[in-house]
Amino acid sequence: MSTYNLLLIYPHLTDRDRWLLHLLDEHQVLTTDQIHRLAFRAERTCQIRLVELRALDLLDRFRFARADGGSHPWHWVLGLAGTRFQAAVTRRPSPTERSHRERLLRLSASPTLTHLVAVNEFFVRLHHAARTSADTSLDRWWSEAMAARQFLTVHPDGHGLWTTAARTVGFFLECDRGTESLPRLVAKLGRYADLVRRGGPRYPVLFWLPPGGREAHLQHALRRMDLPVPVATATHDTDPAAAGWLPADAWRRVNLTELPSDHGRDHPRNPNWRDGELDLHGRGETNPGAVGEPSG
Incomplete structure (x- = not known):
């Protein structure tokens, strides 16, 4: 996503969204339930907003299957647009799409997750x-x-x-x-x-x-x-x-x-x-x- 397209996202960002981006930038990963308890009152409102932020590429997510059936909770991380936004906030170099994807893969596969x-x-x-x-x-x-x-x-x-x-x-x-x-x-x-x-x-x-x-x-x-x-x-x-x-x-x-x-x-x-x-x-x-x- 270019810098110009990222600017187009700004009208959609609330203070709560920016706070969530900041938390994920610092703490790397949060589950849906954790984000609900941190920033929302209604669980359904939380779920809807997270999907909207993912559609804007501000967030991304992953989860794994359970051995006994079903799936583990969604784990939320910064999307490419979210990572670039936080890079601008903290005055870090903006990541490439490749470096962002490699970092996400390392995090999702980490034995310390x-x-x-x-x-x-x-x-x-x-x-x-x-x-x-x-x-x-x-x-x-x-x-x-x-x-x-x-x-x-x-x-x-x-x-x-x-x-x-x-x-x-x-x-x-x-x-x-x-x-x-x-x-x-x-x-x-x-x-x-x-x-x-x-x-x-x-x-x-x-x-x-x-x-x-x-x-x-x-x-x-x-x-x-x-x-x-x-x-x-x-x-x-x-x-x-x-x-x-x-x-x-x-x-x-x-x-x-x-x-x-x-x-x-x-x-x-x-x-x-x-x-x-x-x-x-x-x-x-x-x-x-x-x-x-x-x-x-």
Whole structure:
């Protein structure tokens, strides 16, 4: 699609559409249900709009067959026009049709696709909880790539800022699907401790684990350590916005805002500070960090 034809699409784009393009640019893939909970109230309205955006080549989709019959949910990604639009927004080179298709093929065939969808599910649940509560908000939702660029020394699966009432806490997400050994999970804490030593924030590391006995085994390992940073655990079948987090140094499950959280000091390695001031809500940001509620 030429630049001229892309301009013809603009009259069809709502603020909510542009917000969705931004999310898919940052987080790569979302299912129909996730997009519904993020940005729509009626499921049918969501489905109709997604089909319309696909017809404009702003979005594309794929899904796989289930072994027991039927199909998995549609997975939505940026279409060629959507990718080129976001390239213009972020001042990146516009992709060719070939490079776009190759990237989509790599994403759809990636062995980490399920993990990526699970990571996004964590933040979708938080954002959906904030939509239904007047005193909560998801103020930052950073992908692994964004967090790595901003914090340099750590590579969490995601990073966020969560506000309830007047308290804002940060966190680093480690989304576990049971594919790594527990010693390897625990070893990741060393990098977060190094981040604190270098002037970065001291945020809790959240291990989000499959249901079953894995959480108990990890807690047992954590409680035998002198932990360098706060750690809490919960399972995929719980609501991350609820009181389901078990700190590794306590026995009562708590809400996110009850976990210790230190935004760090003014330091070049700490993206929470801008021009000598603590800037948690993106007043000076140009990167896709803030997560607002789109208008329809």
